[in-house]
Amino acid sequence: MKKHNFFAGPAELDETVIKNTADNIIDFAGTGISIMAISHRSKEFIAVMEKAVNLTKELLDVPSTHEVIFLQGGASLQFAMLPMNLLDKKAAYVDSGTWASNAIKEAKLFGEVVVVGSSKDKNYNYIPVGWEKNIPSDASYLHYTSNNTIFGTQFKKDPDVNVLLASDMSSDIFWRPVDVSKYAIIYAGAQKNIGPSGITLAIVRKDLLDKINRPVPTMLKYSTHVDKESMYNTPPTVATYACVQSLERFKNLGGVKALGKIADQRANSIYDEIDRNKLFVSTVPDASHRSNMNITFVMNEQYKDLEKDFTDFAKSRNIVGITGHRSVGGFRASVYLSQRDDSVNALIQAMKDFEKK
Amino acid sequence: MKKHNFFAGPAELDETVIKNTADNIIDFAGTGISIMAISHRSKEFIAVMEKAVNLTKELLDVPSTHEVIFLQGGASLQFAMLPMNLLDKKAAYVDSGTWASNAIKEAKLFGEVVVVGSSKDKNYNYIPVGWEKNIPSDASYLHYTSNNTIFGTQFKKDPDVNVLLASDMSSDIFWRPVDVSKYAIIYAGAQKNIGPSGITLAIVRKDLLDKINRPVPTMLKYSTHVDKESMYNTPPTVATYACVQSLERFKNLGGVKALGKIADQRANSIYDEIDRNKLFVSTVPDASHRSNMNITFVMNEQYKDLEKDFTDFAKSRNIVGITGHRSVGGFRASVYLSQRDDSVNALIQAMKDFEKK
Numbered sequence: 281m282k283k284h285n286f287f288a289g290p291a292e293l294d295e296t297v298i299k300n301t302a303d304n305i306i307d308f309a310g311t312g313i314s315i316m317a318i319s320h321r322s323k324e325f326i327a328v329m330e331k332a333v334n335l336t337k338e339l340l341d342v343p344s345t346h347e348v349i350f351l352q353g354g355a356s357l358q359f360a361m362l363p364m365n366l367l368d369k370k371a372a373y374v375d376s377g378t379w380a381s382n383a384i385k386e387a388k389l390f391g392e393v394v395v396v397g398s399s400k401d402k403n404y405n406y407i408p409v410g411w412e413k414n415i416p417s418d419a420s421y422l423h424y425t426s427n428n429t430i431f432g433t434q435f436k437k438d439p440d441v442n443v444l445l446a447s448d449m450s451s452d453i454f455w456r457p458v459d460v461s462k463y464a465i466i467y468a469g470a471q472k473n474i475g476p477s478g479i480t481l482a483i484v485r486k487d488l489l490d491k492i493n494r495p496v497p498t499m500l501k502y503s504t505h506v507d508k509e510s511m512y513n514t515p516p517t518v519a520t521y522a523c524v525q526s527l528e529r530f531k532n533l534g535g536v537k538a539l540g541k542i543a544d545q546r547a548n549s550i551y552d553e554i555d556r557n558k559l560f561v562s563t564v565p566d567a568s569h570r571s572n573m574n575i576t577f578v579m580n581e582q583y584k585d586l587e588k589d590f591t592d593f594a595k596s597r598n599i600v601g602i603t604g605h606r607s608v609g610g611f612r613a614s615v616y617l618s619q620r621d622d623s624v625n626a627l628i629q630a631m632k633d634f635e636k637k
Numbered sequence: 638m639k640k641h642n643f644f645a646g647p648a649e650l651d652e653t654v655i656k657n658t659a660d661n662i663i664d665f666a667g668t669g670i671s672i673m674a675i676s677h678r679s680k681e682f683i684a685v686m687e688k689a690v691n692l693t694k695e696l697l698d699v700p701s702t703h704e705v706i707f708l709q710g711g712a713s714l715q716f717a718m719l720p721m722n723l724l725d726k727k728a729a730y731v732d733s734g735t736w737a738s739n740a741i742k743e744a745k746l747f748g749e750v751v752v753v754g755s756s757k758d759k760n761y762n763y764i765p766v767g768w769e770k771n772i773p774s775d776a777s778y779l780h781y782t783s784n785n786t787i788f789g790t791q792f793k794k795d796p797d798v799n800v801l802l803a804s805d806m807s808s809d810i811f812w813r814p815v816d817v818s819k820y821a822i823i824y825a826g827a828q829k830n831i832g833p834s835g836i837t838l839a840i841v842r843k844d845l846l847d848k849i850n851r852p853v854p855t856m857l858k859y860s861t862h863v864d865k866e867s868m869y870n871t872p873p874t875v876a877t878y879a880c881v882q883s884l885e886r887f888k889n890l891g892g893v894k895a896l897g898k899i900a901d902q903r904a905n906s907i908y909d910e911i912d913r914n915k916l917f918v919s920t921v922p923d924a925s926h927r928s929n930m931n932i933t934f935v936m937n938e939q940y941k942d943l944e945k946d947f948t949d950f951a952k953s954r955n956i957v958g959i960t961g962h963r964s965v966g967g968f969r970a971s972v973y974l975s976q977r978d979d980s981v982n983a984l985i986q987a988m989k990d991f992e993k994k
Contacts, residue, residue: 290675302662302663317648469871
């Protein structure tokens with residue numbers, strides 16, 4: 281029985297992406313060999329990697345000053361790789377949640393970290409604002425987490441600052457057009473919007489690489505992966521293949537602007553129900569800070585004891601993965617770019633029907 | 638049309654491993670969700686990771702002093718992670734090929750590297766011997782590459798030394814019983830014997846961790862992954878699942894000793910044909926140094942011009958992936974633990990038939 285999947289990541293993927301990947305696990309591109317078992321140096325796989333790079337460039341309008349690379353280790357490894365490669369003496373960070381704070385922790389191993397803004401005072405239930413003036417002019421970059429998966433908040437546009445930007449876009453990459461020229465780096469674990477876990481997308485500005493005087497292991501240098509076109513060592517072939525399926529679908533749906541519009545409609549329909557329904561309340565008071573990827577909500581104070589009942593009620597309707605992260609509690613509905621409309625409708629209907637009950 | 642797959646990695650996997658993975662890409666363990674799209678914190682996936690760890694412990698008889706962890710980034714990232722975590726002042730390395738030499742390069746970033754033995758003088762066509770006496774007593778470990786994928790040579794047993802061992806066993810893990818108690822670490826990219834690319838197995842001795850005075854990023858500390866049972870961040874769920882399918886199969890086939898025996902028979906039948914056939918010659922003169930995983934051979938001098946013809950002849954019989962690495966030339970037949978007998982027989986028959994022609 282197919283479930284309505286609201287997990288925060290790995291998260292739902294489109295059925296065509298799932299089916300194509302399963303088919304190519306059996307026979308990859310008519311080669312008579314599984315995508316799990318074919319050499320990454322075969323011309324058929326090289327074509328897959330090229331597509332992954334080129335589709336990303338096309339969808340995000342990546343300028344020629346930047347390169348798209350595919351890495352392993354998730355955003356968590358990028359928390360260290362970024363400062364290792366690009367932090368000279370000092371960098372500025374916005375602390376908007378758990379992942380932002382983990383990125384800060386790793387950066388401190390490589391230089392001075394100036395936390396220019398934070399929403400920690402209110403358990404990260406808003407996006408810090410007005411911190412732009414706090415950025416030191418000699419900061420190598422300003423790092424922000426574009427979408428806070430755990431706390432359900434989201435930057436709606438590129439921050440306007442006087443240094444280069446660096447961003448963890450793991451949970452909302454491809455949701456909005458990004459002015460890549462303003463960025464030293466954008467990185468994103470694939471397992472929320474694009475593919476399975478085990479592959480990380482990065483877009484790096486080429487002229488910044490190999491400029492810092494610090495010994496960096498070969499595998500941890502961005503320049504290694506730029507020079508070798510993401511094939512310095514064996515890339516995760518299955519995950520790369522699955523990502524390409526999503527990226528092709530994104531292109532066919534009309535690109536980033538069209539994708540964002542669809543995602544916004546889905547998110548708004550759930551937020552509307554949360555605001556209307558007397559049982560539920562959003563955990564993010566300022567609606568303009570709410571994430572359109574991860575919708576976090578709790579039971580209204582007087583209905584707190586119904587939390588488990590609603591989870592069970594949802595489960596009885598095949599809705600899974602809506603338990604909120606332990607740092608927030610309540611519920612979280614993750615509605616990334618491959619979420620299904622019928623799942624969103626099923627959740628809204630369950631909220632309505634549970635209220636009547 | 639199913640091919641006879643002799644690629645060096647990613648390499649052939651058993652058809653049950655391929656079929657189970659494809660099926661679970663559609664519906665993972667009856668959850669109604671793809672293994673690509675389910676949370677790694679779901680109880681169903683946690684069970685997969687536990688199986689991966691426990692089957693490895695069982696197959697390699699891992700003592701309680703050691704822990705099994707699953708990482709990303711391939712052996713190439715381990716070349717740096719190992720010295721970053723375990724090299725105090727000095728380490729000893731055996732240079733038996735390209736990968737060994739890459740490991741040496743990374744270790745030099747973290748301390749003094751003593752190359753105790755090398756076979757570089759003869760393009761790595763043998764396993765260095767008699768170097769044990771060159772190991773400094775204060776070396777943190779002695780590193781060796783158990784099987785040299787490119788040059789077709791293999792250590793047949795654990796070296797007998799007075800310091801802890803460290804080994805890249807990417808291309809022959811599970812081929813022979815290993816005395817894990819002698820090792821500081823064993824690591825192996827999965828994409829040759831166990832699963833698809835994008836997952837790396839490591840077995841680390843726990844009491845050595847976090848002892849070196851050097852700042853190490855969280856993701857690059859072995860202790861992080863030991864403490865969090867390989868779930869510090871999102872592991873590659875599909876690759877983990879596929880590995881478990883191979884490991885269960887290995888167990889059902891009778892474990893490491895039985896596997897090694899089957900592999901040896903396969904390798905010997907090809908070596909016998911190379912030695913018998915007037916057209917071909919092994920690139921490794923000393924038979925006791927020959928790899929039972931990667932069989933490298935070239936055309937005999939007087940038949941050199943037939944190289945392309947044999948490749949085409951093999952291809953006409955659906956035999957693919959036998960082109961040798963550019964540093965050796967000629968041919969390489971990779972016959973890892975999941976190689977098929979019918980593929981081995983097809984190759985031998987092609988060699989015989991081409992000789993007649």
